[in-house]
Amino acid sequence: MSRRLSVDDWLSVEYSDIPDGSWLTMMARVASFHHKHRFSSEENHGHDMGFRIALTVEELGELSAAITKGKPDEEAAEELADLLILLLGHSLAMEVDLEGEFHKKMDRVMTRKARTGKLGIRVTEYSDDLQ
Secondary structure, three states: OOOOOOHHHHHOOOOOOOOOOOHHHHHHHHHHHHHHOOOOOOOOOOOOHHHHHHHHHHHHHHHHHHHHOOOOHHHHHHHHHHHHHHHHHHHHHHOOOHHHHHHHHHHHHOOOOOEEEOOEEEOOOOOHHHO
8 A cells, every 4th residue: 555645645544533543544634634725825825844843833832730739621622632633633744654663663662672761761872981
């Protein structure tokens, strides 16, 4: 199977409006949203990554505020969903196989050792000269 990368590729996927835990459903729904609002058109700037990153920072700030201000968990969950929708949309804008990249990255991070620092546990690549 060739991987779906573009909004048009994803528009051919049949999906349910009922949550089913499927990557295909999530991506197809986000692609339908991008298509509906013509995000890929130059005048809408919806696939401009500079604009998209700014939106991501804004949404991350809203998630942070929901958590630090002690808002109900439902509000934080909604902001987290906004971030996920944006990230899935980033993969459409960049025509990246996000599912494939996710699995490649998970394969790498699962081989890393964890370290505990002053603020908590980290699992990242460390070079020997920085230890």
